[in-house]
Amino acid sequence: xxxxxxxxxxxxxxxxxxxxxxxxxxxxxxxxxxxxxxxxxxxxxxxxxxxxxxxxxxxxxxxxxxxxxxxxxxxxxxxxxxxxxxxxxxxxxxxxxxxxxxxxxxxxxxxxxxxxxxx
DNA sequence: ACGATGACAATGC
DNA sequence: TGCATTGCCATCG
Numbered sequence: 001x002x003x004x005x006x007x008x009x010x011x012x013x014x015x016x017x018x019x020x021x022x023x024x025x026x027x028x029x030x031x032x033x034x035x036x037x038x039x040x041x042x043x044x045x046x047x048x049x050x051x052x053x054x055x056x057x058x059x060x061x062x063x064x065x066x067x068x069x070x071x072x073x074x075x076x077x078x079x080x081x082x083x084x085x086x087x088x089x090x091x092x093x094x095x096x097x098x099x100x101x102x103x104x105x106x107x108x109x110x111x112x113x114x115x116x117x118x119x
Numbered sequence: 120a121c122g123a124t125g126a127c128a129a130t131g132c
Numbered sequence: 133t134g135c136a137t138t139g140c141c142a143t144c145g
Contacts, residue, residue: 045142046127046141047126050126051142063126121145131138
């Protein structure tokens with residue numbers, strides 16, 4: 001490996017951390033960007049999470065389970081991505097109405113709370 | 120180095 | 133609920 005890679009890896013490491021967290025989200029569960037950032041050990045990096053998901057090319061990544069903190073789909077309403085996301089969520093049993101999820105992304109729900117520990 | 124940008128979040132009205 | 137404002141922070145030109 002080139003020495004420059006070791007230094008650049010800070011960026012890669014964060015990206016990897018975010019990817020790992022997103023991949024760990026179980027079906028039917030949704031999290032906010034800020035939450036994901038937290039779980040990735042990067043508090044206040046919600047926007048970075050967005051960037052990562054946007055540039056991630058891994059098709060097996062369940063990026064559709066990441067929403068805004070208010071339960072809204074982050075992608076522009078009507079856009080191909082937004083429709084795709086809503087479609088996938090419903091396929092997992094998540095209620096999506098008008099680009100919004102009928103479930104609190106917050107760790108308010110029992111499922112979310114129980115999911116918190118571990119690792 | 121500097122300002123603009125963005126799949127964000129919290130707060131206030 | 134919706135919209136505007138402010139704060140945050142990595143990226144990019």
